Amino acid sequence: MSLVNSAGDFTEQHLVTNGACGLIGELFGSAGAHTSSPFGVAQIPLAACVEIQMITEVS
16 A cells, blocks of 8 residues: 555556555566555655555565
């Protein structure tokens, strides 16, 4: 899940988080296949621009 600090009329949060999705793919290859859920929010703690949350399984 990704949270993007956004104005009310901004609708392209998915484009903001595509960089993180690309990095996950580069780092983990096919094992990094994933789904993302980008959301626009009015404010993120500590004035962050983007927050990425991941649940991973290591074997």
